[in-house]
Every structure is written in C-alpha cells, then in structure tokens.
Amino acid sequence: MLGKLIKYDVKALSRYIFPAFILSLVSAIFLRINILLRNNVGENIFTNVMNGLSIVLFVVSVVAISIGAYIAYIIYFYKSTLGDQGYFYMSLPASADEYLVSKILSGAVLMLSAVLVSVLSLLILGAFNPEFNDAFKGLYEIWKEICKVTPGGKIIATLVINGVFSLFSTQFVVAFCILSGQLLGKKKILGAFLAYLVLQAIEGFFGQITLLATLGTINVDSFAYNDVAFAQLFTRLSTGGLIVGTIMMAFEYFVARFFLTKKLNLE
Amino acid sequence: MSVNLNTVALTKRYGSETAIDNLNLSLESGQIVGLLGPNGSGKTTLIKMISGLLTPNSGEILVADKKIGKESKALVSYLPERCALPDWMKIGELVTMYKDFFNDFDENRAYAMLKDLDLDLKKTFKALSKGNREKVQLILCMSRNAKIYCLDEPIGGVDPAARDYILRTILQNYCEDSTVIISTHLIRDIEGVIDRVLFLKKGQVILNTTVDEIREEKKMSVDALFREVFAC
Amino acid sequence: MWEFTNDRPIYLQLIEQIKLRVINGTYKPGDKVPSVREIAMEAGVNPNTVQRAFLELERSGILSTQRTLGRFVTDKETDIQNNRDDMAKEQVEIFVGKMKELGLSGEDVIRLVQAYLNEEGK
Numbered sequence: 001m002l003g004k005l006i007k008y009d010v011k012a013l014s015r016y017i018f019p020a021f022i023l024s025l026v027s028a029i030f031l032r033i034n035i036l037l038r039n040n041v042g043e044n045i046f047t048n049v050m051n052g053l054s055i056v057l058f059v060v061s062v063v064a065i066s067i068g069a070y071i072a073y074i075i076y077f078y079k080s081t082l083g084d085q086g087y088f089y090m091s092l093p094a095s096a097d098e099y100l101v102s103k104i105l106s107g108a109v110l111m112l113s114a115v116l117v118s119v120l121s122l123l124i125l126g127a128f129n130p131e132f133n134d135a136f137k138g139l140y141e142i143w144k145e146i147c148k149v150t151p152g153g154k155i156i157a158t159l160v161i162n163g164v165f166s167l168f169s170t171q172f173v174v175a176f177c178i179l180s181g182q183l184l185g186k187k188k189i190l191g192a193f194l195a196y197l198v199l200q201a202i203e204g205f206f207g208q209i210t211l212l213a214t215l216g217t218i219n220v221d222s223f224a225y226n227d228v229a230f231a232q233l234f235t236r237l238s239t240g241g242l243i244v245g246t247i248m249m250a251f252e253y254f255v256a257r258f259f260l261t262k263k264l265n266l267e
Numbered sequence: 268m269s270v271n272l273n274t275v276a277l278t279k280r281y282g283s284e285t286a287i288d289n290l291n292l293s294l295e296s297g298q299i300v301g302l303l304g305p306n307g308s309g310k311t312t313l314i315k316m317i318s319g320l321l322t323p324n325s326g327e328i329l330v331a332d333k334k335i336g337k338e339s340k341a342l343v344s345y346l347p348e349r350c351a352l353p354d355w356m357k358i359g360e361l362v363t364m365y366k367d368f369f370n371d372f373d374e375n376r377a378y379a380m381l382k383d384l385d386l387d388l389k390k391t392f393k394a395l396s397k398g399n400r401e402k403v404q405l406i407l408c409m410s411r412n413a414k415i416y417c418l419d420e421p422i423g424g425v426d427p428a429a430r431d432y433i434l435r436t437i438l439q440n441y442c443e444d445s446t447v448i449i450s451t452h453l454i455r456d457i458e459g460v461i462d463r464v465l466f467l468k469k470g471q472v473i474l475n476t477t478v479d480e481i482r483e484e485k486k487m488s489v490d491a492l493f494r495e496v497f498a499c
Numbered sequence: 500m501w502e503f504t505n506d507r508p509i510y511l512q513l514i515e516q517i518k519l520r521v522i523n524g525t526y527k528p529g530d531k532v533p534s535v536r537e538i539a540m541e542a543g544v545n546p547n548t549v550q551r552a553f554l555e556l557e558r559s560g561i562l563s564t565q566r567t568l569g570r571f572v573t574d575k576e577t578d579i580q581n582n583r584d585d586m587a588k589e590q591v592e593i594f595v596g597k598m599k600e601l602g603l604s605g606e607d608v609i610r611l612v613q614a615y616l617n618e619e620g621k
Contacts, residue, residue, distance in 0.1 A: 015355060086351075088347075
C-alpha cells in the first residue's frame with residue numbers, strides 16, 4: 001500500500017512542477033546560447049536585449065523551481081487531505097502512518113528532483129564556459145584554505161546531512177500545520193497559518209536554548225583568533241541544529257498523526 | 268445474514284450543534300437501505316463516519332465487527348456527493364488506480380459498464396459532462412465487492428434517464444453479503460429499489476422499518492409518509 | 500412492461516402481474532421463469548422484493564422450483580384456470596361495485612355489457 005500511495009503522490013506532484021523544470025532547462029540553454037552569441041558576434045542592441053531577456057527568464061525559472069516546489073507540495077497536501085480529493089484519499093485502506101510517510105517521501109522526491117534540475121541547469125550554463133571556470137577555481141582555492149583548518153570530510157558530511165535534512169523538514173512542517181489547522185473549523189487555512197506561527201515560536205525558543213548551550217561548551221579562552229575553535233563552533237552549532245531539527249520533526253509528525261487519526265474533520 | 272454495520276451510542280458534534288445524537292443502529296447484509304431525512308439531519312455525517320472521513324466525539328462504529336481504520340476502509344465503498352477523483356486522470360488511469368488501491372475491485376465489471384456507456388477510456392475525467400462524471404464515479408464505486416456501499420445523494424443533480432441508469436447499476440451489483448446505504452432526497456425515485464427505510468431527524472433515527480411495512484400498514488408510499496412526518 | 504404504484508407493497512403487485520402473465524399466456528405452462536435478478540433488473544426493483552413474490556407464488560402453486568434447473572410455471576391447467584377465475588371475479592366485483600355507485604341495477608349492468616359486446620363484435 002505504501003508503495004502505491006507514493007507512486008500516485010509522486011505522479012500528482014510532478015504534474016505541478018514539470019512546467020517549471022522545463023522552463024529551467026530551456027532558459028539555461030537559451031541563456032548559454034545568448035552568451036556565446038554575445039562573445040562571438042560582439043555587442044549590439046540585439047544581443048544585449050536577448051541577453052537581458054534570457055537572464056530574466058533564467059532567474060524567473062530559478063525562483064519558480066525553488067518556491068514552486070514548496071508551494072506545489074503545500075497545495076497538493078491540502079487538496080488531497082482536506083480538499084475535495086480528501087474524500088477519496090482519506091477513504092483508502094491505508095493507515096495514518098502510511099499516508100503521512102507517503103506524503104513525506106514523495107515530497108522528498110519532489111525536492112530532490114528540484115535540486116537535480118537546478119544543478120543540471122547550472123551545468124548547462126557553466127560547463128566549458130571560461131567565465132564559470134574562473135569562478136570554480138576561486139571556490140576551490142577557498143575550499144583548500146578551509147581544509148587546512150578542519151578535515152574536509154567533516155565539512156562535507158555536515159553539509160550532506162543538512163542537505164538531506166532540508167529535503168524532509170518542510171514536509172513535516174506542512175503536515176503539522178495543515179492537519180492541526182483543522183482546530184479552527186471552517187477557517188482551516190487560517191488555522192494552518194496560526195499553527196505555523198506557533199511552530200516558529202517553539203523552534204525559535206529551542207533554537208535559542210541550543211545556541212546558548214552550544215556556546216557554553218566552547219572554551220572561551222581559546223576562542224579568540226583561533227581558526228580551529230571557529231570550525232569547532234560551526235560543527236557544534238550544526239549538530240545542535242540537527243538535534244533540535246530532529247526533535248521538532250518527531251514532534252510535528254506525532255501531532256500531525258494525532259490530528260489525522262483522532263480529529264479528522266472533512267467538511 | 269450477517270451484521271455489516273453496528274453503531275453504539277454514536278455521537279458527533281460540530282461546535283455546539285449535535286449532528287448525530289447517541290445513535291444505536293444495526294444493519295444486516297443483503298439489504299438496500301434508504302437513509303432519508305431533511306437537510307441537516309445528519310445523513311452525510313453518518314456516512315462520512317462509516318467511511319472514516321470524520322471521527323465521532325463518542326460512541327463506536329463497527330464495520331463487519333471491525334473498528335474504523337485501515338481494515339474497515341477496505342470493506343467500505345464510498346460514493347461522495349462531490350467529485351473526489353483527480354480530474355486530470357484519464358478514465359482508464361482511474362480504473363487502474365482503483366485496482367491498485369482496492370483488493371476487492373473487479374476491473375472487468377468496470378470496463379463492461381464503461382463500455383455500455385460508450386465512454387472512451389482515454390478521455391480525461393475533467394472533459395466529461397457532469398452526468399458522465401457521476402456515472403464514472405458510481406461505476407468505480409460499485410465495481411468493488413465491498414461489505415458496505417455508502418452512496419451519498421447518488422441521483423441528485425442528474426436527469427431522469429441517468430437516474431434510471433444509476434438505480435439499475437446499483438441493483439445489478441447488489442450482492443447478498445453486502446449492505447447498500449443510499450442517502451437521498453428523491454424518495455419517489457428510489458422507493459422501488461430499497462428494502463429498508465431509516466428516517467433521520469436531528470441526528471436520531473426516528474423510524475427504522477421496511478418499505479413493505481409502511482405500504483401495508485400505513486397504506487401510503489414512503490414518499491407520502493416522509494412528507495407527513497417531516498411536514499414543515 | 501412492469502408498472503408499480505407506490506402505495507402498495509411491490510411484492511404484491513409483482514404477484515398480480517406475474518399471475519396475469521401466466522393467465523394470459525405470456526408465460527406458458529411449463530415455461531422457465533426468468534431469474535430473480537433478471538426480473539429485478541427488468542422491473543427496476545429490489546431483488547428481495549422479487550424473491551418474496553416468488554416465494555408466495557410457489558406457495559400458491561403457480562410457480563414451482565426444481566432444484567438446479569430453476570423456476571417454472573406450473574403445468575397444471577386447473578391451477579391456472581382457478582387463478583384466472585379468481586382474478587376475473589375480483590374484477591367483476593370492482594366493476595359491479597362501480598356500476599352500483601352510478602345507481603345502476605344488476606339488470607342494467609348485464610344489458611350494458613351485452614350491448615357493448617354486440618357493438619364491438621366481440
């Protein structure tokens with residue numbers, strides 16, 4: 001059942017985001033062509049205008065993918081749970097856990113594919129492009145500097161874990177907000193917003209505590225002018241953030257599950 | 268004959284309003300039951316609770332002795348009043364989706380009924396007329412071999428010919444192991460099809476009897492009795 | 500075609516209409532009767548109702564069930580005759596009752612009926 005739920009959730013989500021993906025890839029190609037044109041043909045009004053247009057298009061598509069993925073997920077979650085389609089999905093022979101996990105995993109697929117398409121678009125834009133090669137060389141120099149201070153592996157691991165985290169965290173927040181928003185009866189969307197504010201408050205509160213606690217573990221004396229301590233701070237804050245994040249996700253999941261099983265109120 | 272549905276002291280409140288009030292009901296298999304009552308009497312609320320879309324405030328519902336949950340939903344086939352299916356899907360895809368989700372779904376039955384109506388499987392649900400959309404939803408619902416069929420206003424809002432088709436489809440897929448619950452306003456149209464009648468008023472069942480008993484003892488149609496009982 | 504009114508139980512009306520079909524030869528003696536489901540679909544009524552009508556018709560001898568073969572019309576002509584006579588008698592009662600309501604006597608009734616039959620050449 002879980003596999004089937006995921007299959008149909010992914011199918012539905014991809015319908016929302018597909019146009020943005022196409023736009024991103026096409027606009028990257030378009031921009032690349034325009035840059036080549038400008039470099040080879042030289043500047044004139046035509047190439048400048050085309051350049052401008054293609055840059056605008058590319059920026060729009062970047063925004064479309066990044067924001068679009070979130071918006072698509074939120075709209076889909078709401079529609080298939082509390083909207084008209086909820087009458088179908090909520091009557092399926094699936095447990096609340098299967099339902100939620102399917103939404104979470106399909107959301108992750110959505111986020112991941114958004115990232116992949118963005119990377120692909122950047123590659124289209126930057127591969128074998130001398131301007132971009134310079135930028136990459138610069139980044140590599142900075143990376144070598146950082147590796148002198150902390151093991152590069154650790155940094156990469158932290159970034160990867162945070163990355164994976166961010167693929168999932170939104171889904172938990174959305175589930176929490178939309179399902180607990182039902183408390184407000186007819187004003188469900190308002191309820192979802194209020195739930196979001198409550199969540200932010202809780203997160204902010206625990207975030208502050210974690211920050212203070214983490215700072216407390218740093219040896220203040222050795223802190224000043226010391227690159228190693230700085231790196232230590234970075235990784236510890238990161239870890240603290242991850243711990244808080246995990247606890248929040250668990251909290252959001254259990255609340256969402258509670259509302260799904262005990263308080264479901266499809267109007 | 269088995270008991271397909273059992274409710275014990277079932278209560279559902281919306282804020283200060285009580286939609287279903289301490290309901291005790293027991294329905295056996297092999298019956299087509301008409302759930303009748305004015306607007307706001309709790310018909311849709313009861314059906315939604317049986318289908319698992321609403322949770323009661325107190326009391327219990329058992330579907331074939333199972334509590335409402337994953338197992339009971341596999342035994343209940345729900346036809347809502349509204350269009351609940353993803354309308355971007357093609358009819359053929361909807362049949363596949365039903366087959367995927369419901370083990371008791373008989374796709375051959377569905378294909379046969381869709382063929383009778385000359386419906387192209389490649390057409391999207393969105394592109395169909397309202398009447399055809401309702402028929403497709405009904406066909407998918409009735410192609411399951413469920414223990415309970417909950418049909419919420421299946422014949423409202425369609426022309427008389429479509430109504431006939433819908434009622435015939437319900438009769439055609441009638442099974443002695445299942446219970447069909449039809450909630451409707453259009454009593455005259457379904458009187459001939461239902462065995463048992465439940466009059467629902469303000470969340471309580473004020474009458475639970477058979478159509479034949481009403482006609483034999485009160486010498487009037489169910490429609491006439493309804494008008495009498497619920498006269499404004 | 501099956502036609503039902505809503506103020507009487509359908510199974511009673513089904514019994515009458517099936518009897519009529521037997522009497523007027525639509526269902527001939529010894530014929531196999533359509534199944535419960537077939538009649539339910541044709542008439543647009545609940546199968547339980549048809550079942551109830553069938554049971555009653557079996558009880559009164561018009562139909563009989565032969566285990567694996569199905570339901571059949573009786574081949575006993577006398578039973579069919581009796582039923583026809585019963586139904587005819589019912590109609591006569593209703594008719595005469597209506598005539599009496601108009602203030603006509605028994606002799607008037609016979610005269611009118613004879614005149615009608617002569618006219619129509621029946």
